[in-house]
Amino acid sequence: MIDQELVGDTIAYARGRGADFVELFAEDKFGLGVGFDDGKVEELSSGRDRGVGVRVINGDTIGYGYTSDFSRDSLFKAAEAASAIARSAIATKAVPVDFAGHLEGPDPRETTHPVAGIPKADKVALATQADQVARQEGSEIVQVSVGYADSHRSILVANSDGLWATDSQVRTRFMVSCVALGDTGMQTGFEVAAKTTGFDLFEDVDVAELARRAAQRAIAKLSARPAPVGVMPVVIKGGSGGILFHEACGHGLEADHIVKGSSVYANRLGDQVASKLVTLVDDGTVGREWGTMGIDDEGHPSRRNVLIEDGVLVDYMWDSVRANKQGRSSSGNGRRQSYKHLPMVRMTNTYILGGNDRAEDIIADTDHGVYVAKLGGGQVNTATGDFVFGMVEAYLIENGQISAPLRDANLIGNGPEVLGYIDRVADDFSTTPGTCGKDGQQVPVGCGQPTLRVTRVTVGGTSGG
Amino acid sequence: MAELVDLVNRVISWARPGEQLEAFASWDRELDARVYDGAIEYLTQAESSGLGVRVVQGGRQGFAYAGTLEESVLREVLQEARDNLSFATPDEFVGLCKPDGVLPVPLELWSDEVTSMATQEKVDLALGLEKAIKSGDPRISKVESSNYADVAWEAALSSTAGITVTSRGTGAYLSAYAIAEDGQDLRTGGGYSVGRSPGVLSVDEAARDTVVRATQLLGAQKPPSGKVVAVLDPRVSASVLSIIAGTLSGDAVEKGRSLFVGRLGEVVADTRVNLIEDPTNPLAYLASSFDGEGLACRKVNLIENGVLMGYLYDSYSARRAGKDSTASASRAGFASTPGVGFRAISLTPGNKSQDEIVSSIDRGLLVTSISGVHSGVNPISGDFSVGAEGIMIENGQLTRAVKEATIASSIQKMLLSIVDLGRDVEWLPGPSAGVAMAISDMSMSGA
Numbered sequence: 001m002i003d004q005e006l007v008g009d010t011i012a013y014a015r016g017r018g019a020d021f022v023e024l025f026a027e028d029k030f031g032l033g034v035g036f037d038d039g040k041v042e043e044l045s046s047g048r049d050r051g052v053g054v055r056v057i058n059g060d061t062i063g064y065g066y067t068s069d070f071s072r073d074s075l076f077k078a079a080e081a082a083s084a085i086a087r088s089a090i091a092t093k094a095v096p097v098d099f100a101g102h103l104e105g106p107d108p109r110e111t112t113h114p115v116a117g118i119p120k121a122d123k124v125a126l127a128t129q130a131d132q133v134a135r136q137e138g139s140e141i142v143q144v145s146v147g148y149a150d151s152h153r154s155i156l157v158a159n160s161d162g163l164w165a166t167d168s169q170v171r172t173r174f175m176v177s178c179v180a181l182g183d184t185g186m187q188t189g190f191e192v193a194a195k196t197t198g199f200d201l202f203e204d205v206d207v208a209e210l211a212r213r214a215a216q217r218a219i220a221k222l223s224a225r226p227a228p229v230g231v232m233p234v235v236i237k238g239g240s241g242g243i244l245f246h247e248a249c250g251h252g253l254e255a256d257h258i259v260k261g262s263s264v265y266a267n268r269l270g271d272q273v274a275s276k277l278v279t280l281v282d283d284g285t286v287g288r289e290w291g292t293m294g295i296d297d298e299g300h301p302s303r304r305n306v307l308i309e310d311g312v313l314v315d316y317m318w319d320s321v322r323a324n325k326q327g328r329s330s331s332g333n334g335r336r337q338s339y340k341h342l343p344m345v346r347m348t349n350t351y352i353l354g355g356n357d358r359a360e361d362i363i364a365d366t367d368h369g370v371y372v373a374k375l376g377g378g379q380v381n382t383a384t385g386d387f388v389f390g391m392v393e394a395y396l397i398e399n400g401q402i403s404a405p406l407r408d409a410n411l412i413g414n415g416p417e418v419l420g421y422i423d424r425v426a427d428d429f430s431t432t433p434g435t436c437g438k439d440g441q442q443v444p445v446g447c448g449q450p451t452l453r454v455t456r457v458t459v460g461g462t463s464g465g
Numbered sequence: 466m467a468e469l470v471d472l473v474n475r476v477i478s479w480a481r482p483g484e485q486l487e488a489f490a491s492w493d494r495e496l497d498a499r500v501y502d503g504a505i506e507y508l509t510q511a512e513s514s515g516l517g518v519r520v521v522q523g524g525r526q527g528f529a530y531a532g533t534l535e536e537s538v539l540r541e542v543l544q545e546a547r548d549n550l551s552f553a554t555p556d557e558f559v560g561l562c563k564p565d566g567v568l569p570v571p572l573e574l575w576s577d578e579v580t581s582m583a584t585q586e587k588v589d590l591a592l593g594l595e596k597a598i599k600s601g602d603p604r605i606s607k608v609e610s611s612n613y614a615d616v617a618w619e620a621a622l623s624s625t626a627g628i629t630v631t632s633r634g635t636g637a638y639l640s641a642y643a644i645a646e647d648g649q650d651l652r653t654g655g656g657y658s659v660g661r662s663p664g665v666l667s668v669d670e671a672a673r674d675t676v677v678r679a680t681q682l683l684g685a686q687k688p689p690s691g692k693v694v695a696v697l698d699p700r701v702s703a704s705v706l707s708i709i710a711g712t713l714s715g716d717a718v719e720k721g722r723s724l725f726v727g728r729l730g731e732v733v734a735d736t737r738v739n740l741i742e743d744p745t746n747p748l749a750y751l752a753s754s755f756d757g758e759g760l761a762c763r764k765v766n767l768i769e770n771g772v773l774m775g776y777l778y779d780s781y782s783a784r785r786a787g788k789d790s791t792a793s794a795s796r797a798g799f800a801s802t803p804g805v806g807f808r809a810i811s812l813t814p815g816n817k818s819q820d821e822i823v824s825s826i827d828r829g830l831l832v833t834s835i836s837g838v839h840s841g842v843n844p845i846s847g848d849f850s851v852g853a854e855g856i857m858i859e860n861g862q863l864t865r866a867v868k869e870a871t872i873a874s875s876i877q878k879m880l881l882s883i884v885d886l887g888r889d890v891e892w893l894p895g896p897s898a899g900v901a902m903a904i905s906d907m908s909m910s911g912a
């Protein structure tokens with residue numbers, strides 16, 4: 001992607017300004033999207049975004065500059081901009097760097113079908129098929145939108161400690177969104193499949209099945225009644241419910257919030273912060289999951305990190321800046337959206353591990369409450385722990401039975417409290433892909449959990465109360 | 466700027482017979498600084514640019530982009546867009562936007578100060594803000610971040626349909642996020658001051674905003690569940706107006722994805738509701754002379770005295786609907802095609818202050834922040850459910866602070882249940898202006 005001598009010269013130049021640490025991040029990303037809507041292939045869109053970011057660190061201060069131009073002049077200009085925070089106003093002398101430690105991103109996700117080699121027509125055909133299947137599910141389906149997107153991102157991280165690390169990240173995503181029309185108005189159903197892999201995503205994922213599920217959800221919701229109001233037990237089906245933990249505790253365990261004391265989980269290591277049934281891990285190494293990668297965007301190999309074990313807080317997630325402050329090593333959680341962004345502490349695949357219960361027993365043992373089959377998204381305030389998450393497929397539970405479907409609503413709770421209210425955890429672990437936004441940066445993440453029950457959550461509907 | 470125009474004109478000059486081309490190029494320069502504990506935490510300074518090319522032929526369109534303006538990639542991008550076109554389904558309404566003769570309203574969106582002010586002076590604004598917040602109230606325990614950011618941008622658009630426009634602008638943004646503690650409780654709040662140049666930013670205003678928002682809900686409790694009149698403060702009402710404006714997109718309407726399909730001329734809101742989109746208002750944060758397809762921006766009446774008057778159209782959705790474009794095409798950047806969007810939504814204000822509205826309510830909730838808008842609001846079914854914080858209103862008085870509650874209704878019901886509007890319009894950093902708004906019969910879920 002970029003000549004090693006030029007990388008070395010750029011880093012040496014910035015170090016000459018008196019910086020403690022200099023890092024060069026180069027990225028070359030190809031993307032293709034197919035937009036199918038309203039019964040038509042509306043548009044194929046493709047492009048390439050590449051560039052270089054130079055990060056300079058002096059004590060607790062970080063300088064950053066970037067450029068989309070790989071020429072020596074532009075790289076030095078970016079290094080110059082990043083050095084604005086440096087101790088010395090002018091370069092004294094270059095401090096050379098020796099790239100001794102080469103690290104190739106371990107690639108457990110060997111993709112048999114790199115996206116670049118697949119004809120565009122094959123990608124379009126999948127979208128067309130999904131549209132047809134969804135519309136065949138029922139005359140209530142009045143609109144279908146299908147999206148296919150793939151990307152191939154090559155990254156290089158080199159730094160003044162001599163690190164030279166590369167990774168190649170191929171990601172493919174497919175989504176179906178349906179609108180159903182009935183006497184009660186319109187309802188929506190959405191399904192997504194996304195993995196860190198190429199076209200072989202479709203060896204595991206049947207787009208027809210995905211389309212059917214999205215259409216069926218929209219149709220089923222036409223007979224939905226308003227969600228209830230108030231505090232009640234909620235049983236959350238395995239899979240998308242992982243979003244709850246991403247919000248309820250994941251963000252609060254990111255070390256940037258911890259070192260600033262702006263998390264409810266700061267200074268709580270060794271404490272019981274959740275029910276004994278809860279073991280939470282963040283794992284960037286799992287198979288081809290959406291948040292998986294060979295190395296993070298600071299050049300550290302991705303890792304499996306246990307955060308909460310049997311309810312006890314055992315560690316936080318770290319990037320190198322925050323880790324250095326504490327005299328420890330990064331946990332491989334330094335990520336950035338692109339070369340235009342500074343890395344910060346981010347989740348990868350965040351999972352609640354499975355328990356011993358059976359999902360059907362948990363439902364049968366719940367007298368009255370809400371069964372959430374699919375969660376949409378959420379938001380948290382890490383300092384107070386208050387968070388919301390939206391249910392997009394939910395049902396009432398009456399006398400231990402799943403009954404009437406419910407309209408969309410948010411649920412609200414406090415992270416540490418909700419983690420303590422988990423009293424049943426099933427053995428049916430499953431995962432879902434998502435996009436996590438923090439400080440204006442979006443990165444792909446995985447969420448996962450088994451079916452579980454929270455004894456007290458506030459349901460934000462309109463019925464009763 | 467001249468370079469960008471030359472570049473897009475050169476790209477469209479490569480059009481083949483029978484082919485329509487549109488090229489969009491943009492450049493921007495950003496500075497982003499965060500301070501913490503009296504020192505710079507980070508400082509980013511950089512320039513970037515990119516190109517997007519749309520090709521239309523035979524009712525089909527293709528698009529491609531590159532995050533660079535290097536000469537060597539221009540033809541590659543065009544070739545890729547042509548290749549992409551070949552996979553699209555022919556659609557009689559696909560085409561480039563033609564000039565419609567509406568003259569642009571000139572707007573001065575650029576300030577040299579953004580590029581001339583020294584970096585240190587900008588950083589000092591953020592340092593001053595952090596200091597002002599810390600000394601603003603003894604209950605402020607931490608300023609989690611204090612930020613100064615600015616941007617200067619230029620863009621050029623040219624097409625074989627006869628459009629060539631350029632635009633440029635600057636923006637400056639001072640913001641902070643703080644934590645307040647009183648020994649028993651901990652709450653957070655963010656505040657800001659925005660403008661087109663650093664010189665108009667007010668450290669005091671941003672500090673006051675941050676301190677008030679961080680401290681005003683200390684001691685908050687979960688409220689009992691029940692029906693309330695929700696008084697949305699301007700910042701919250703601006704988010705709600707953006708949701709409503711989204712449902713009036715001509716594209717959503719044409720594709721049957723809006724609850725307002727086929728309802729032109731019907732009463733859709735309380736009679737005091739007059740909703741307009743007017744990007745030519747220089748007070749609007751996203752004010753613009755041109756839309757994303759190069760038409761002159763104009764004022765659009767969406768709801769008048771509660772009656773639905775129109776939708777927002779770009780050229781494609783307008784052709785489908787048999788209407789004229791309302792110049793509501795917007796671009797997320799060079800890497801995507803334009804689509805229907807909005808830049809400056811506002812309500813005609815009422816005649817009471819927010820305090821007067823509050824004092825007229827028996828049982829209500831003054832909502833000072835909402836969360837989970839992307840997860841709990843469905844603009845197609847119309848279901849509305851968000852996390853809410855604020856202060857209870859009892860017999861016209863603000864009483865207890867409230868946290869961890871939700872407020873819910875439906876978009877349609879909320880529009881019909883607006884019982885009061887404030888007189889002060891606040892232009893906020895987003896596509897909608899805020900005005901205090903009282904909505905009756907909302908379900909509050911708490912303890």
